Structure formats: C-alpha cells, structure tokens
Amino acid sequence: MKIDAQGFECMVLKGWGHDVASSIEIVKFEYATHWLMNLNCTNLVPRFMNYGFEVYSEYSGGRNFANPVQANPEGRVITDFFAVRKKTQMEIL
Numbered sequence: 001m002k003i004d005a006q007g008f009e010c011m012v013l014k015g016w017g018h019d020v021a022s023s024i025e026i027v028k029f030e031y032a033t034h035w036l037m038n039l040n041c042t043n044l045v046p047r048f049m050n051y052g053f054e055v056y057s058e059y060s061g062g063r064n065f066a067n068p069v070q071a072n073p074e075g076r077v078i079t080d081f082f083a084v085r086k087k088t089q090m091e092i093l
Contacts, residue, residue, distance in 0.1 A: 002028045007035030013047050021051035027083040028059075033076050045072045045081070053083035 001024055005012050009029060013021070027048070036044055045055050057064035059082050069081060 001026070004030045007032065007039040009036065009039060009044055010039070010041035010047060013044075013051065016051070018051065021053075022085075025085045026063075027053070029074065029081055029083065030078070031081050032078045033073070034078075043072065044070055047085040052086050054086055056082045056084060058082075 003009055003012055016024075027091055029044075029048075031044065043071065048055050054065075055069040056067055057079065058066040060066065063084070065082055065084055071081075
C-alpha cells in the first residue's frame with residue numbers, strides 16, 4: 001500500500017483501526033515534516049509502530065529493508081519510509 005496524503009497521514013491511520021492495520025503487510029509513505037506539522041501529525045512513526053509495524057528508510061527489493069527508523073526525524077524532512085508488519089513468533093518458526 002502507498003500513502004501520500006499531504007500531511008493527513010495520521011488521519012488515515014486513525015481511520016484504519018487495528019482490524020484494517022493488521023491486514024496490511026507493507027506501507028510506503030511520504031514523511032514531509034512541513035505538511036505533518038501543519039496538520040498536528042507530530043507522531044506519525046510511533047503511530048505506525050503502535051499498529052505493529054517496523055519503519056525503515058531503505059528498500060532493496062522483496063522483503064529486504066534497511067536502516068530502521070525509531071522516531072520521527074528531526075528538522076525539515078521530505079522522504080519516503082516503509083512500514084513493514086512485524087513478524088509474529090509463529091511466522092519466525
């Protein structure tokens with residue numbers, strides 16, 4: 001899935017709820033500090049994490065992601081991130 005909602009990304013996530021979020025494996029989303037701050041979406045990365053995703057800044061094909069992102073980046077940023085559903089213990093086994 002891809003989300004580019006011009007700062008309304010927090011509203012998109014709020015509308016998902018846990019039922020919808022749990023059915024999504026990977027989300028590519030634009031992180032644009034200016035738009036997010038203007039719409040009071042100051043905790044976008046933690047919101048993805050609360051829905052069971054790990055967030056990364058690099059993608060190299062398949063399910064290969066690198067450079068985990070643990071919090072919202074500081075400063076004026078416009079970049080793409082990837083939210084990837086965490087594997088459950090059963091999927092690991």
